[in-house]
Amino acid sequence: MDAQPCVQLWCLLTAGALAAVSGAPVQDSPATGKFWHISDLHLDYTYHMTEDPTKVCFSSKGHPVLNPGEFGDYMCDSPYELIQSALNFMKQAGHLTDFIIWTGDSPPHVPVKKLSTNIVIQTLSNMTDTIRKYFPDLQVYPALGNHDYWPQDQFPVSTNEIYQAAADLWQPWLKPEALKTLREGGFYSQLVQPGLRLLSLNTNLYYSPNKETVNMMDPAGQLQWLLETLESSRQSNEKVYVIAHVPIGYLPYAFNTTALRQVHNERLVQIFRKYSDVIVGQFYGHTHRDSIMVLLDDQGTPVSSLFVTPAVTPIKNAREPYSNNPGVRLYKYDPQSFAMLDVVQYFLNLTEANEEQKANWKLEYTMTEVFDIKDVEPQSLLKLAKSFATPHSKAFEKYFNHFMVSYNDTIVCQGLCKVLQVCAVQFLDSATYRQCVEGWLSAEGLDDNLP
Numbered sequence: 294m295d296a297q298p299c300v301q302l303w304c305l306l307t308a309g310a311l312a313a314v315s316g317a318p319v320q321d322s323p324a325t326g327k328f329w330h331i332s333d334l335h336l337d338y339t340y341h342m343t344e345d346p347t348k349v350c351f352s353s354k355g356h357p358v359l360n361p362g363e364f365g366d367y368m369c370d371s372p373y374e375l376i377q378s379a380l381n382f383m384k385q386a387g388h389l390t391d392f393i394i395w396t397g398d399s400p401p402h403v404p405v406k407k408l409s410t411n412i413v414i415q416t417l418s419n420m421t422d423t424i425r426k427y428f429p430d431l432q433v434y435p436a437l438g439n440h441d442y443w444p445q446d447q448f449p450v451s452t453n454e455i456y457q458a459a460a461d462l463w464q465p466w467l468k469p470e471a472l473k474t475l476r477e478g479g480f481y482s483q484l485v486q487p488g489l490r491l492l493s494l495n496t497n498l499y500y501s502p503n504k505e506t507v508n509m510m511d512p513a514g515q516l517q518w519l520l521e522t523l524e525s526s527r528q529s530n531e532k533v534y535v536i537a538h539v540p541i542g543y544l545p546y547a548f549n550t551t552a553l554r555q556v557h558n559e560r561l562v563q564i565f566r567k568y569s570d571v572i573v574g575q576f577y578g579h580t581h582r583d584s585i586m587v588l589l590d591d592q593g594t595p596v597s598s599l600f601v602t603p604a605v606t607p608i609k610n611a612r613e614p615y616s617n618n619p620g621v622r623l624y625k626y627d628p629q630s631f632a633m634l635d636v637v638q639y640f641l642n643l644t645e646a647n648e649e650q651k652a653n654w655k656l657e658y659t660m661t662e663v664f665d666i667k668d669v670e671p672q673s674l675l676k677l678a679k680s681f682a683t684p685h686s687k688a689f690e691k692y693f694n695h696f697m698v699s700y701n702d703t704i705v706c707q708g709l710c711k712v713l714q715v716c717a718v719q720f721l722d723s724a725t726y727r728q729c730v731e732g733w734l735s736a737e738g739l740d741d742n743l744p
């Protein structure tokens with residue numbers, strides 16, 4: 294349980310003295326800020342237990358689900374039961390949090406014709422109401438995911454039924470100025486507290502499968518708005534957290550593939566470098582896996598920490614060798630400088646939960662403890678990234694196990710798998726990424742593996 298906020302000096306001194314006398318582990322300073330991050334809920338409203346293994350969930354796309362359980366299956370998107378158990382765990386965990394960030398993707402992975410604009414809006418509405426039911430008094434900052442549109446990925450550059458619906462649903466959380474840009478382009482900014490602003494970007498506009506924005510340099514004028522908003526934050530001495538669904542950078546499991554269109558990835562990397570004095574954290578979803586990135590400037594100095602949170606849905610593609618367990622996470626930050634202090638990752642062992650018919654969400658890891666780093670600021674993440682690159686790095690083995698949210702610790706990532714992971718952590722633009730991959734492959738004599 295967290296202590297009540299303690300702002301006066303005597304209170305801080307007493308708390309410290311008591312911890313020292315009792316020898317108890319020193320709790321977080323009550324002055325530590327905390328917020329939750331949830332992503333990729335992907336509700337499959339068709340999930341049900343049935344005799345026919347091909348009919349358990351639409352999201353298995355006809356692949357047999359042999360042993361489905363109450364909390365879901367790795368072949369399916371989330372049953373409502375799983376989403377409720379995640380939110381219930383967060384509510385019961387006893388953390389005194391300042392807000393929740395929710396980085397999108399509510400509808401299930403099903404063929405386009407099984408959904409419609411109406412179903413997508415209903416799903417967004419259902420997930421919004423569910424989150425609000427568990428956290429009626431907590432501020433939530435949502436971002437739209439590529440599945441939060443119909444047809445999926447096809448986000449338009451001007452107002453439409455879905456941006457309008459999102460603005461109506463999120464009206465209790467967002468100010469009129471934020472709702473205005475949300476209605477027009479699916480993005481917004483809002484002051485979290487004096488000195489801290491949150492920017493929710495609609496990176497789906499730059500996602501390669503989006504046919505609506507092909508060949509557009511600045512769809513919906515979001516880049517211009519981003520530059521103006523960051524400049525105004527700099528002038529006002531504000532710090533900024535950026536949230537979005539599709540991350541910048543390279544996919545850690547694919548060769549030479551950016552999550553966004555390469556041209557927009559390069560542009561965003563430039564902008565985030567230019568404003569790295571303003572941006573103190575970046576938070577994404579979409580890959581469904583747990584990863585970090587550290588943005589380096591042109592001199593190779595680490596300037597920005599990026600966090601990709603794992604999904605609540607456990608779904609995997611039938612061809613994939615591994616999936617992720619459901620995860621939710623908590624960040625700790627310095628409430629004065631808003632610097633990022635720690636990542637606390639929680640997860641549900643889905644197999645165990647189904648066997649025990651009980652959702653026992655637990656701590657997976659605390660980043661500073663498991664990797665022995667002092668915080669999760671860019672300098673610390675670079676130090677960690679460098680330790681991954683050493684041969685037989687234990688830190689990298691742990692990182693890869695976290696990547697799958699402890700799905701299966703017998704799966705190892707070596708050779709090209711490791712090269713792609715390690716290069717994706719540190720190199721977010723095409724020139725440095727290619728240099729990293731090629732350097733590694735020639736050093737390991739793996740050049741022939743180049744696709």
Ligand SMILES: [Zn+2]
Nearest residue numbers: 333335398579
């Ligand atoms: Zn997703």
Ligand SMILES: [Zn+2]
Nearest residue numbers: 398438439579
């Ligand atoms: Zn997505």
